[in-house]
Amino acid sequence: MNGTVSDVTRKYTDTGHLVVKVERDRTPIENVKVIVKSRFLMENLPESYKEPQFVVEDYTSSNGSRVFDLGANNYTVVAQIANERAESNVSLLENTSQTVVLHLEKSGTPFYFPSVFLLFLLVFTDVLIILLASIFTYCFVLRVLAKRQQLPIQSPQ
Numbered sequence: 362m363n364g365t366v367s368d369v370t371r372k373y374t375d376t377g378h379l380v381v382k383v384e385r386d387r388t389p390i391e392n393v394k395v396i397v398k399s400r401f402l403m404e405n406l407p408e409s410y411k412e413p414q415f416v417v418e419d420y421t422s423s424n425g426s427r428v429f430d431l432g433a434n435n436y437t438v439v440a441q442i443a444n445e446r447a448e449s450n451v452s453l454l455e456n457t458s459q460t461v462v463l464h465l466e467k468s469g470t471p472f473y474f475p476s477v478f479l480l481f482l483l484v485f486t487d488v489l490i491i492l493l494a495s496i497f498t499y500c501f502v503l504r505v506l507a508k509r510q511q512l513p514i515q516s517p518q
Contacts, residue, residue, distance in 0.1 A: 375455035376430040381421070383440045383447070385465040389425025393442045393465070394418060400435040400450065413437040440465065 383393045398413030416436070421427050433455045440447045440463040447463035 374432045376432055377453040377455055378458040379429040379431050379436065379438070379451065379453050380426060380458060380460040381429070381438055381440070382426045382460065382462045383421050383465060384425060384462060385445070389421075390442065390465060391421055391423050391425060393421045393425070393440050395421060395427050395463075396439040396441070397429055397431065398437040398439070400437055404435060438463065 379397065381395050381397075383390045383395065396418045397416045399416050400413045402410040403413050413436070416431065417429060419427050419429070421440075431453055433453060435450065435452050437448060437450050438461050442465065445465040445467055447465050449461050449463055451459055451461050453459050
């Protein structure tokens, strides 16, 4: 009513505690966004749901952790800050506590030339070599013929 959000999960079901700890080089990291996604629909209706569905997000505290009270389910937990990311799957049961430690790493993979570009580069290089070899051969043959026929050789302008 007043614009605040209240968690009412415990009114409708028993919950478990999902403790998420985020580290970089074994050091807890503060203010990292933690996203929790439910795997329920993806696992039970895979033809309709291809990825986990968003449940909740929050940020780690000064000790690098965040606690979520959630219903029993399989979850995907994602931690991300700037270009660092970590992800893990976890199962949570009612009235239990489960801890997940996420180790931040630089996201993405090293840059590699796409295969199509490499193929184009190889074909272009081959064509260039063949073209240069053809020009060299043509010029060589013209010189040989000119010497045999004692024709004057004209240099290109």
